[in-house]
Amino acid sequence: MANQSPEDAAIEHLRALIRIPTVSRADESQVDAAAFAEFRAELARLYPRVHTLELAVVAGGSLLFRWPGRGLGDPSVLMAHYDVVPADEPGWTHDAFGGELLGAGAEQRIWGRGAIDDKGMLCCILEAVETALAEGVAPASDIYLSFGHNEETQGAGAEAIVALLASRGIRCGLVIDEGGAIVEGLLPGVEGPIAMIGLSEKGIAGVELIAEKQGGHAATPAPNGATAVLARAILRLEAHPSRAVLPEPSIAMLEAASGRASGARGWLYRHARALRWPLARVLARSGPEQAAVVRTTRAVTRLSGSAGDNVLAERAAAMVNVRIATGSTVERAVADIRAVVGDGIRVRLVYGSDPPPVSRREGPAWDALTRAIAEVFPRTIPSPYIMIQASDARHFTRISDSVYRFLPFDLTLEERESLHAIDESIRVSTYLDGIRFFRRLVELL
Numbered sequence: 001m002a003n004q005s006p007e008d009a010a011i012e013h014l015r016a017l018i019r020i021p022t023v024s025r026a027d028e029s030q031v032d033a034a035a036f037a038e039f040r041a042e043l044a045r046l047y048p049r050v051h052t053l054e055l056a057v058v059a060g061g062s063l064l065f066r067w068p069g070r071g072l073g074d075p076s077v078l079m080a081h082y083d084v085v086p087a088d089e090p091g092w093t094h095d096a097f098g099g100e101l102l103g104a105g106a107e108q109r110i111w112g113r114g115a116i117d118d119k120g121m122l123c124c125i126l127e128a129v130e131t132a133l134a135e136g137v138a139p140a141s142d143i144y145l146s147f148g149h150n151e152e153t154q155g156a157g158a159e160a161i162v163a164l165l166a167s168r169g170i171r172c173g174l175v176i177d178e179g180g181a182i183v184e185g186l187l188p189g190v191e192g193p194i195a196m197i198g199l200s201e202k203g204i205a206g207v208e209l210i211a212e213k214q215g216g217h218a219a220t221p222a223p224n225g226a227t228a229v230l231a232r233a234i235l236r237l238e239a240h241p242s243r244a245v246l247p248e249p250s251i252a253m254l255e256a257a258s259g260r261a262s263g264a265r266g267w268l269y270r271h272a273r274a275l276r277w278p279l280a281r282v283l284a285r286s287g288p289e290q291a292a293v294v295r296t297t298r299a300v301t302r303l304s305g306s307a308g309d310n311v312l313a314e315r316a317a318a319m320v321n322v323r324i325a326t327g328s329t330v331e332r333a334v335a336d337i338r339a340v341v342g343d344g345i346r347v348r349l350v351y352g353s354d355p356p357p358v359s360r361r362e363g364p365a366w367d368a369l370t371r372a373i374a375e376v377f378p379r380t381i382p383s384p385y386i387m388i389q390a391s392d393a394r395h396f397t398r399i400s401d402s403v404y405r406f407l408p409f410d411l412t413l414e415e416r417e418s419l420h421a422i423d424e425s426i427r428v429s430t431y432l433d434g435i436r437f438f439r440r441l442v443e444l445l
């Protein structure tokens, strides 16, 4: 189409990419490799200038482009992933892989799996870089575009990209990946939009609790069998949650929001640092989301006992999924569990990774990010926070101290809840603002 505006072209590009079902599955034999290959071919058709840049295909499908800069300053990394979670759940009111464009004005939307997570962000980056290349813009320093193909199944793509950059001796300045969005109403009493910038994320561990006892026939059970011992240990864990602590980025978040809150809440947020202990205790009792912010959480997810209905368990085991708060470690979390469950239970660490370091809240990368936010979203205040979920970005903390998890989309609660659920969609105005954000950001890097 000769007379298509850049905005219309950007909309058509996202729609076309949503139509290619790049669904990640835990069982890799169920992954449609042809869809991923088709997606990469379509990217090359839609973004020809980006595809003149040096490209490395890593770990069987993750893409790393290098956009050369004018100088030798620290390179930046713009991240996204092009796999999506399945859309098998019933109740979609639109074709999950149809890329429908519906509605008008402020409510015009693009529908489908990946519209927000994360093909929307992928397209924003590509649109911004493609138009900058067309206009002959070159960044001050190198910019890498890092597009993972197995983020949703915690695959090795991003880790392999980091290993490749590290092997070239590269240290990065700004790294930006999906994460917090621009939201309203998240903090009680705070007016106006807040840009939630994830400075870190929680660590994760799998810890097995094991009780071992004499087995035998279920017709003649002795007291304190393996299952009873295990059950009591699980109840002790639930009765003794880990200590609530307000992490530093959360204090900074409340302080940042305090200017937008009036009355008692404003006073409380302003004094978050002095009141960190009582605030942590209040948050820990305010609901699962709030509690997850202030403490290491433990969830018993899998139980196993004997193999037969009439067989006493010689071994009863529980898997505890542990999400480790910033400031703690895997080692500390396991020691705490050991102390709570007491003797008679074997505690075994199956896997674990510490919370990554907290990124800097100052310096050129932070300044460029917050300036781009202020210019493109003028009513918005930037606020740090700790992400509850694990992200691909954590791998980059190996080679950068400025790793930010931020999705430059203003999203309603309903839109946030559509991620990994039914009826994912993005407002066209939100998408176009995201493109403007990346265009401004690359000029500031």
Ligand SMILES: [Zn+2]
Pocket (backbone or CB within 6 Å): 081, 117, 118, 151, 178
């Ligand atoms: Zn995602």
